[in-house]
Amino acid sequence: MRKKVIIVLCSLCAVLGFFTLWSAEGAFRSDWQLPAAVPADEESYRLVLITQELETPFWEKVGAGAAAQAEQQGVILDVWGSYGNNREDFLKQIEIALHSKVDGVIVQGLDTEEFKVLTKEKAAFYGIPVITVANDVPVEESLRKTFVGSDHYAAGKMLAHQLVKEMGGSGQVVVLGDVEQQYSQQQRLQGVAESLAQHAEISTVYAESGKSDEEIVAATQNILNQHPTVEAFIALNANHVGPMMKEISRRAQLEPYYLYSFDDGSETASLLDQGKLDAMIQQSPEQMGEQSVELMMQWLRNEVVPLESNGYTTDIRIVKGAVAQP
Amino acid sequence: MNTIQKKIWMLAIVVLVMMIAIWLTLTFYNQKVQTQYNDILQRYLEMNEITSESQQMVTDLNNYLLMPSDDTQSSLQASRERLLDVQSTVYGLRNVENEFALTNYSHLISSFIETVDRSVSFQEEGDTEASLTEFTEANRISMYISEMTLTIIDTELKTYEGFYRGIIEQSAELKKLGVWLLLLITAALLLFTYLFSLSITKPIHQLTKAANELAKGRFDQTIYVDSNDEISFLAKTFNHMRRNINDMILEIQQKAQLERELQDSKLLLQQSQLHNLQSQINPHFLFNTLNTLSKKAYLDGAEETSDLLVSVASLLRYNLKRMDRAVTLAEEEFVLRQYMEIQKARFSDRLQFFTELDSGCLNLQIPGLTLQPLIENAVIHAIEPEEDGGHIWFRIKDQQDEVWIEIEDNGKGMSSDKRQQLLEGAIVPAEGHSTGIGFANVVKRLQLFYGKEDLVAVESEIGRGTKIILKLPKVRGTTNHDQAVDSR
Structure with missing residues (x-):
């Protein structure tokens, strides 16, 4: 009897002890670590990459390349920007970056007066170097240190060549651009136009559209109405491709049309994969990111002074669409 | 402690x-x-x-x-x-x-x-x-x-989201821990309290049991208490007391035993004296008369009769004198010879008596009248009933620490049952004994005299005879008998 009681109590104690320890282990285990503090006197270079189109595949790649390079260089880089071409927000971000006295600003060029004022006056006031990336703004207007990105003129030419190769030497081509053209778009247009001009049988129609989907749809309708014989479309702004295609396919088969664009839109890659897009210019966003950070650091460390003001071009190539899906 | x-x-x-x-x-x-x-x-x-x-x-x-x-x-x-x-x-x-x-x-x-x-x-x-x-x-x-x-x-x-979630989770965990801890402490306390109360009550229980045993009169069991506190001290003292009481009781029992033995020997002596007195029909008169008869017979030329009368007279005198006294084996043997003389006269050729004596043992002290009743037994049981008579051997042998006295006859012997009865003293002496002292009386007196059991051995076989061996130690164990006898 006595032994039984003792054994029962002992085993009870053991079981409860086990559960208590188990519970205590859970209660006192601190798996949350507060972030380590940074010494007050330690300050590394701070770079900001600012874009108008956050979270598009193209800019994601630019950001990734820049971040990789920044990590390699041991500097802090943050990607700021606006979503969906919100210019006001974009400019505000630039202003905040300048007021925050970051060490360098890598920015998607915007060919507007406000942007130029910011880069010319504010940046110069704080002595902050600005490098444009992907889209350029001429140096004399923006006082940027340099440009890293594709040669858009060459890209336009390359695309036109591809078009001629596929469509043949005759036909009507619609070139769709923005109402207010960016510097880079002007160069693309110039490249396309010059290239197509060599073929007398090819007639080029230039059309303009606003930014919103409705405007693009309207512009497309307009083109199709006025030029029913059109055979090919070149969208200078890659973001126009989606709505444009929708409108075309609403009216007719997409297949007979030759559709060309660039890769810096949000939908182009997937459209290309689906075969709806016949070809596009593939740029090198990672390279842009990497090289821009590298150049910025070279500038900040006085390794290369001055930077090439004409800019550093990155690779471009033609990517053909997959075989069209019915 | x-x-x-x-x-x-x-x-x-x-x-x-x-x-x-x-x-x-x-x-x-x-x-x-x-x-x-x-x-x-x-x-x-x-x-x-x-x-x-x-x-x-x-x-x-x-x-x-x-x-x-x-x-x-x-x-x-x-x-x-x-x-x-x-x-x-x-x-x-x-x-x-x-x-x-x-x-x-x-x-x-x-x-x-x-x-x-x-x-x-x-x-x-x-x-x-x-x-x-x-x-x-x-x-x-x-x-x-x-x-x-x-x-x-x-x-x-x-x-800090993780941190907050951690805090919330941990507070929940802490609550659980609290419950477990409470249960654990309860169980642990129960165990401790049980062990603690056991360590107090168990010795008390043991002590109580021991006290009960004592109360029932069992003083020979050691009291052991499995503890190391005051109770243990109490138990030790209690055990000491028990041992003392036990010792005292043993002592009292021993004394009582002695007393009883003394009483026994007194009773036996009284019994033999009573027999003695019964047979003392004016013994001195008889003794003197026998002497006179002896002289008369001698004068009449009946020398054999005269010798027989002398033998009877000396035997009678020995019987009168030697009952409560230690005698030497030589004296005892002398009386035995006298007795045999008388018996020979009675049975003439029917009785053949042989003796083998180791003379070095004749100084051994033995109680008086021990051998004569045994020889008498042999005569009564082996010679009297046989028409052809029989042989009786009487031997005294030196066996290192002991002296062996053997009385052997070739009579009809007895069964082992009877032998057992004899050794236990269950046979009442029959009529015809000269002294009225039986076998049992002899054995008892020998035991008292030497303070030792196992002195007498009886070997017997039906039709072959009986052999009684007295194994008497040369050194006496106790002096009880002497003292008891001397104190009278």
């Missing part, structure tokens, strides 16, 4: 230590969590302060620009100092996660202050236009600061 008091203290201390340990742990843990929590809260408060300070500064600047005076200037100066103060504090809050944001933030504040300073200096120079532009700029930066504050606080919240 562990006292009961000590045990009680131990129990209390164990409980107390447990409670204190748990309390300390929980308090320490709570304190730690609270400190971290406060630290984080402090961050938010400081960041929030920046916003309000920068807005205050804008207001102050506005006031100053509208109405430049020492008053407004000093208040502007004061808010500038405060903002700088908070700025350096916030700068110290940088960590790996928010280094970039906080550095930017800090610089933004610097820019703000610089803009304000510029605005003030333009105002002092009288350039109101530029001053106003700077003021607008400052206002905008202040707005940015507010926005950034919100962003940073938001990031901070995300950074």
Whole structure:
């Protein structure tokens, strides 16, 4: 009897002890670590990459390349920007970056007066170097240190060549651009136009559209109405491709049309994969990111002074669409 | 020695230590969590302060620009100092996660202050236009600061989300732990209390059992108590008492035994004396008459008769004298010879008596009248009933420490049952004994005399005869008999 009681109590104690320890282990285990503090006197270079189109595949790649390079260089880089071409927000971000006295600003060029004022006056006031990336703004207007990105003129030419190769030497081509053209778009247009001009049988129609989907749809309708014989479309702004295609396919088969664009839109890659897009210019966003950070650091460390003001071009190539899906 | 008091203290201390340990742990843990929590809260408060300070500064600047005076200037100066103060504090809050944001933030504040300073200096120079532009700029930066504050606080919240969730989870875990701990302590206390009460009650129980045994009169069992406190001391004392009582009882029993033995020997003596007295029909007269008869027979020429009468007379005298006295074996043997003379006269050729004596043993002391009754037995049982008579051997042998006296006949013997009865003294002596002293009487007296059992051996076989062997030690074991006899 006595032994039984003792054994029962002992085993009870053991079981409860086990559960208590188990519970205590859970209660006192601190798996949350507060972030380590940074010494007050330690300050590394701070770079900001600012874009108008956050979270598009193209800019994601630019950001990734820049971040990789920044990590390699041991500097802090943050990607700021606006979503969906919100210019006001974009400019505000630039202003905040300048007021925050970051060490360098890598920015998607915007060919507007406000942007130029910011880069010319504010940046110069704080002595902050600005490098444009992907889209350029001429140096004399923006006082940027340099440009890293594709040669858009060459890209336009390359695309036109591809078009001629596929469509043949005759036909009507619609070139769709923005109402207010960016510097880079002007160069693309110039490249396309010059290239197509060599073929007398090819007639080029230039059309303009606003930014919103409705405007693009309207512009497309307009083109199709006025030029029913059109055979090919070149969208200078890659973001126009989606709505444009929708409108075309609403009216007719997409297949007979030759559709060309660039890769810096949000939908182009997937459209290309689906075969709806016949070809596009593939740029090198990672390279842009990497090289821009590298150049910025070279500038900040006085390794290369001055930077090439004409800019550093990155690779471009033609990517053909997959075989069209019915 | 562990006292009961000590045990009680131990129990209390164990409980107390447990409670204190748990309390300390929980308090320490709570304190730690609270400190971290406060630290984080402090961050938010400081960041929030920046916003309000920068807005205050804008207001102050506005006031100053509208109405430049020492008053407004000093208040502007004061808010500038405060903002700088908070700025350096916030700068110290940088960590790996928010280094970039906080550095930017800090610089933004610097820019703000610089803009304000510029605005003030333009105002002092009288350039109101530029001053106003700077003021607008400052206002905008202040707005940015507010926005950034919100962003940073938001990031901070995300950074510390795990921490908060951890706190919540752990408080839930802590609750569970509390329940488990309570159960554990309850069980542990039950166990401790049980063991503790057992360590007190078990010895008492053992002691009670021992006391019961004593009460029932069993004094020979050792009292053992499995304990090391006062009860054990009590038990030891109790055991000591028991041993003493046991010793005393044994002593009393021994004394009683002795007393009883003494009583026995007295009774036997009295019995033999009684027999003696019965046979003493004026023994001196008889003795004298026998002597006279002997002389008369001698004078009449009947020498054989004369010798026989002498034998009878001496036997009679020996019987009268030697009953309560130790005699030598030689004397005993002499009387035996006298007796055999008489018996030979009676049975003539039918009785053949042989003796083998080791003369070195004749000085052995034995009680009187021990051999004669045995020989008489042999005569009665082996010679009398047989028409052809029989043989009786009488031997005295030296056997190292003992003297063996053998009386052997070739009569009809007896069964083993009867032999047993004989040894146990269950056979009443039959008529015809000259002395009236039976076998049992002899054996008993020998035992008393030597203080030793196992002195007599009887070998018998039906039709072959009986052999009685007395194994008498040369050295007497006790002197009880002597004393008992001498004290009369």
